[in-house]
Amino acid sequence: MECAAKGSGRTRCTGAATRPCARCGAVAYCSLSHQIEHWSSHKHECDRLEQQMESVHLLNDFPFTFSQEATVQIFLKQETRCSFLSKRGIHQKGMWMIECRCGESSASFDCLRTSWSKEFSLGRLNNSWDLPRNLYPCYAPESQIPVQLHSWSDYYNWRCIPLDSPAALLLHWPLTIYHAAQLVGIGTLNPEVCDKLYLHYLGPEKELLQLDVFGELQALFPGVHIHIELVGPAIPPQRSDALLDGEKISISRYASSNEDQSTCKSASENAILSTQSGITSAVTLQLWHGLYHDRYRDIVKDSSPHLVIAPNGGIAAYPSWLPSIELIEKLDVPAVFTDYCEEACHLAASCIENVINRSFRLPVQVNPFRQPIAVEDSVLLLPCYSNCFVFGM
Structure with missing residues (x-):
């Protein structure tokens, strides 16, 4: 962890940040002198961080x-x-590749470009669970989805997955979409949605190497065609041998393991086929390189969104968000954001409210479908999880 006063003091840091603030415990310093120097800034956030630390448990x-x-x-x-992934035999495999530091450094679009291009042309993705069949949802649910899922326990019970399965580490992406839709009143019984749901998904990064997991949206929104426009700078610009800007991807079945592709089948396999057969699949994704406010006109040629969602947005950290926030306000559609910790959401909320000149319709709250594994070496000593808190305008 870095010293909270790094870059703001008159002297350089002397070593590791081993001196936590005795009051909030959320920040730490490399020396007493840096702690004293930083107090003039930290005192404005200390009480707030202390309250946030109370939610650790x-x-x-x-x-x-x-x-x-x-x-x-x-x-x-x-x-x-x-070590967590290695104990379960999934370290550096399939969709797990990006879930650790060594994966973040080695997994990239450049190294996966060729194989992805081939797989997309076949209407499927080259991602897999690399888990035993009983530990992940590779098939349609055995029973109808409950009126609403409120927790990971609800979801695991419904999908008949044992609680020793790490599948939630990847499933937090589609489950966060499901939760966001429920929070703003969008569901399969919503007359405005009917049989189609259009989502604008902003700033995807890690999930771009885990796209197959979005096939679970077939179970979460039964009978609904989900179309997701993924837009962000992490999506590569157009190249002949890579993912193409504007390319559509059909997810025609539930994600499976490389070993189980012959046995794991969608319950509606006869109806959910590749778009190459002329039949619309249950989930389609479209990729757009760039910032939302720059690409919006291209995107809405096909659809206007029912919901805008920005997972792990980091809105306070990037000024480029502000024009997109202004655009979303003009669209007057529900927009849901998530971030790694409550403080990041607080800072984002301040930025957004300064732009829209009103308070949030959806206050900052814990996401029950946050990723159940801690972020390593976060800037704060606050507990941090991917998609940890959710809020919306």
């Missing part, structure tokens, strides 16, 4: 058998994401 509360290992032990550096 709530944020670490997951129903899984591995919860202690994935939360407290990783936070205390007794475990790492690499």
